[in-house]
Amino acid sequence: MSHIDTSAYLNRWRKKSLAEKSLLAFGMLLIAVSVSSWQAALLVAALMIGATLFGAGVAFPLWWKTMTVPIGFLFAGVFTLIFQVQLWHIGIAPHGLELAGRVGARAFAGLTCLLFLALTTPAADLAAGMRRIGVPAEIAEMMLLMYRFVFLLTDTAETMNAAQAARLGHITYRRHMKSLSLLIANLMPRALARAHALEIGLAARGWRGELRVLSPVRRASATGLGVILALEVLVLLFGLYTS
Amino acid sequence: MSLLEGRALVHVYPGNVHALDRLDLRIERGRRLVILGPNGAGKTTLMLHLNGTLRPQAGEVRLDGQLMGYDTASLTAWRRRVGLVLQNADDQLFAAAVAEDVSFGPLNLGLDESETRRRVADALAAMHISHLAERATHMLSGGQKKRVAIAGLVAMQPEILLLDEPTAGLDHEGTEDLLAVLEELERSGTTLVFSTHDAELAYRFADEVALFEGGKILAQGPIAATLSDADLVKRAKLDTPFLLRLGLRARELGILGADEPLPRSAASALRLLDLVGGQSTL
Numbered sequence: 001m002s003h004i005d006t007s008a009y010l011n012r013w014r015k016k017s018l019a020e021k022s023l024l025a026f027g028m029l030l031i032a033v034s035v036s037s038w039q040a041a042l043l044v045a046a047l048m049i050g051a052t053l054f055g056a057g058v059a060f061p062l063w064w065k066t067m068t069v070p071i072g073f074l075f076a077g078v079f080t081l082i083f084q085v086q087l088w089h090i091g092i093a094p095h096g097l098e099l100a101g102r103v104g105a106r107a108f109a110g111l112t113c114l115l116f117l118a119l120t121t122p123a124a125d126l127a128a129g130m131r132r133i134g135v136p137a138e139i140a141e142m143m144l145l146m147y148r149f150v151f152l153l154t155d156t157a158e159t160m161n162a163a164q165a166a167r168l169g170h171i172t173y174r175r176h177m178k179s180l181s182l183l184i185a186n187l188m189p190r191a192l193a194r195a196h197a198l199e200i201g202l203a204a205r206g207w208r209g210e211l212r213v214l215s216p217v218r219r220a221s222a223t224g225l226g227v228i229l230a231l232e233v234l235v236l237l238f239g240l241y242t243s
Numbered sequence: 244m245s246l247l248e249g250r251a252l253v254h255v256y257p258g259n260v261h262a263l264d265r266l267d268l269r270i271e272r273g274r275r276l277v278i279l280g281p282n283g284a285g286k287t288t289l290m291l292h293l294n295g296t297l298r299p300q301a302g303e304v305r306l307d308g309q310l311m312g313y314d315t316a317s318l319t320a321w322r323r324r325v326g327l328v329l330q331n332a333d334d335q336l337f338a339a340a341v342a343e344d345v346s347f348g349p350l351n352l353g354l355d356e357s358e359t360r361r362r363v364a365d366a367l368a369a370m371h372i373s374h375l376a377e378r379a380t381h382m383l384s385g386g387q388k389k390r391v392a393i394a395g396l397v398a399m400q401p402e403i404l405l406l407d408e409p410t411a412g413l414d415h416e417g418t419e420d421l422l423a424v425l426e427e428l429e430r431s432g433t434t435l436v437f438s439t440h441d442a443e444l445a446y447r448f449a450d451e452v453a454l455f456e457g458g459k460i461l462a463q464g465p466i467a468a469t470l471s472d473a474d475l476v477k478r479a480k481l482d483t484p485f486l487l488r489l490g491l492r493a494r495e496l497g498i499l500g501a502d503e504p505l506p507r508s509a510a511s512a513l514r515l516l517d518l519v520g521g522q523s524t525l
Binding site: 005006009122123124125144145147148151152194197198200201202203204205206207208211212213214215216 | 291294296315319322323326327329331333334335336337338339340342343344346347348350351352356359360363377378379380381382392395396399
């Protein structure tokens, strides 16, 4: 969680406009899942990996570390497509390999699109973007506060976990589970106390029920959007041609 | 007339804990005041009364001699003039990026966008953290968070800035840097009030001290004179600052004249020692 966030703030494309980044990510995602050509899916994946690693400058080890878990799920899911179960035996399904390959390629391409967005755009920017396109302010504010509290609470949980380990709270499986339940039970009142303290802190700054801040506006350039659209049309044509 | 004044403030917590027991406190414009008392004396409770977060069960708070009310309009006016920095910076920061967070207060004051941007830039510059403007709040160090929290209030340009244990959790350099920027802030016209349990720090930094213990201000006055009263200091469960003891002893021994200033920093205390060394070689 935390390394995704770090990358979102420190990558080269942090200051690119949200519109450009989301057009690229969601446009490519749409092509990958709607066009049946596996060649197009691989092209999308290659482009998005290129954009993430060479465009935004995300380090490969970090990209790979974030990718391993979803790839694991993807592999497990696709693997089962190869086989078919009949009454008395399990066998390779007709076209099973081909089907697995197609689905796998498209899902992988979709992953690269979402990962691109996650690694280049802070969650707070996404929340601000949602507010701009008409999502109610309350929901966007809730997202913002949850985002902020996730880090405070994970820090607290990590500290408590270390403190429990230091007093041998994890010595057996039973103790470990007991300690974990205590930790979870203790996080609740802490979270409430934190929320109360934050309310006092915000009141001291003149808060009257609305969390308004000045977000830096990053204007999307017409050329940027144009280039992305043109690229997507080319990929789409390639996909239609090869399918 | 005091700038901000608490009169006979009473606050009793459940369990009959008398946090404030008919407490009187005066804050004068431009006088750096420290509220000095042991842990658990109720310093935070007092601070929360001074900006209207908590309402006294008896007694009153006056700003420029005016009795303060607790309706929304009064509280808004009150907090516009009196800023409070909480001890834990995380309780005050909520936005994802530094500049966004600092913009929160000015926008609540109803300022327009260009004025808000100017205030944010000025506040960040005043706290020497302009380079952090775009950084994520949760990736900052403790000292940086503290400065962002203070900048958030400085951007509202309050007349009085209340700081609850501002140096808690800061290392030596963090403390020195913070005190230095606070001094700059004072020169631009903000009255500083801070609470601490650290008598040494208080003696170095404040003009005036209010000794706080048992829900009361035991004494309020110029810091050297007030802390020279050993009996009073003991009643406040504190210890006389070492630098003050040194200075008083130097006066007793005649090394320092009665009207010469007492040393307030390690450097000036060392100069005193040089003086003695110089005499003995004569």
